[in-house]
Amino acid sequence: MKKSRIISVVLTLALVLTTVFAGTEGVFADTAKDKIKADGPAIGANFQSGTIMKAAEEDIIVPAVNLNSKSSAKIYPTVAYSSANLIYTKVSIPKAGTFNFGIWAGAPGAVGLYSSIDAGAKPIKTMEVSQSDFSNDDYDTFNVKVSKGGTYYLVFGSTSSTPAQSAFDAYYAPAGGTPSKNVAYYGSSIGSTYSYYKAKATATGYLTISFPAGTDGDYSKYSVKLMNSNKSKNHFKGVVTVDKYGRNFITYAGVPKGTYYIGIKTTEDYYKVKWNFTKVSENSGSTRAKAKSIYKGNTKKGTILATQTSKNADWYKIKVNSSQLVKLAFTTYTGGYSGGFRISVYSAGKTKAFGSADFYYGDPADILSLTTKINGIDTGRLQKGTYYIKIQKYGSASGFYKLQWK
Structure with missing residues (x-):
C-alpha cells in the first residue's frame, strides 16, 4: 500500500x-x-x-x-x-x-x-x-x-x-452479526454505539472473546460488554477494556447455558472478533459441608459464573495423612469489569482462613505452598489433618479455573 x-x-x-x-x-x-x-x-x-x-x-x-x-x-x-x-x-x-x-x-x-x-x-x-x-x-x-x-x-x-x-x-x-463459533469475524463499530455479536453456550462453561486483528494493530483498544439474550443486562457489570497491553486482546466469561450478545465499541475502522465456548464438567461443593475431596496428583476444573455473586463459592477439601509440604497449583482464565478469583484455605473446625491468595487477568496462575506455623515459626510442612479450600469471585470477575494438588 x-x-x-x-x-x-x-x-x-x-x-x-x-x-x-x-x-x-x-x-x-x-x-x-x-x-x-x-x-x-x-x-x-x-x-x-x-x-x-x-x-x-x-x-x-x-x-x-x-x-x-x-x-x-x-x-x-x-x-x-x-x-x-x-x-x-x-x-x-x-x-x-x-x-x-x-x-x-x-x-x-x-x-x-x-x-x-x-x-x-x-x-x-x-x-x-x-x-x-x-x-x-x-x-x-x-x-x-x-x-x-x-x-x-x-x-x-x-x-x-x-x-x-x-x-x-x-x-x-458489518456492525454486528452472528459469527460462527471459533471463527474470526470481521466487524465494525459506528460512533458511540455498541455493535452486538451473538454467541451461544450449550452448557455451563466459559466464553473466550478475542480480537485476532484490528486496523490499529498493537494500538487497537476495545470496550466490551456481555449482554443477556435480550440485551437488557450486562453480565460484566461494567465495560471491560481489552487491548494488547492489558489483556493481550482476550477476555473470558463464565456462563450458564444460554444465548448472549458480545457488545463491542472501538474507534478503529474495523476488526476481527472471535468467540469460543468451552464446556466445563464441574464437581465442587456449594458449601463447606458439601466440599468435594481432592487427592494428591488430582486436578479439579470449575467455573465462576458471571451470573453469580461473591457469596457463591466452590468448596473442596484435602486430607493430609502425615506432616508434609502441600503445594496447590492454581490457574485461572478471568474476565469482568474488575476483580478476579480468591482462593482461601481453612483448617478443620476454624471459621477464619489461615491463608488466601487473589488472582486476576494480569496474575492468572501460581503455586501455593501450604505450611503450618508453630509459635510464629514456619515449619515448612502442613500438619496432619483435613483442610478446606474455598474459591470465589471478588469484584465482577468470572471465568474458568484449574486446581491441582501437586
Missing part, C-alpha cells in the same frame, strides 16, 4: 472539490494504516501499467461484498476524469458498517464518500491517493464508516489535467 503524502496535492484538490460541490470540506484525512493488509481487497485481475479500461455504465450500483463471505469483490473501472471534472460511482451497503475500498488511482488526487451529491453536500470522509501502477499490491485502502445501509457515492478527483481512469473494489465489515 502506498505511503506518499503530498500537502500541495491536498490543497490543489480541495480547490477542485469546492468548485464542484459548494461547501465541500477541503481537508483530507490520512490513510489509516491497515494492519489487516493480508485480508484486504482480493485482486480479481492482474492490471498492468497502460491497461485500457472501459468505463462503467452510468447507472450501475456497485454492491459492497461482506468481508465474512467467501465471495471476492469484482474490480470496477471508472470513467475518465481529470482536474477539470469529478466523477462518481454509486456503491451500496446493506446495513451499518465500514466500507473497505481498494483504490487503484490512474492519477494522483483524492477520493471521497458522500451520502448525496446535491449542491452543498459534504463528504462522510475523504482521502488523498497516489497514482498506481495497477499491480496487485499497489493500491490505497479507503475505509469509511456509515451508520445505515443504503446507496452512497464514491467520488474521484484528480490533480492532473490529463484524463485518466481509476479502478476500485468494495467490501464491507
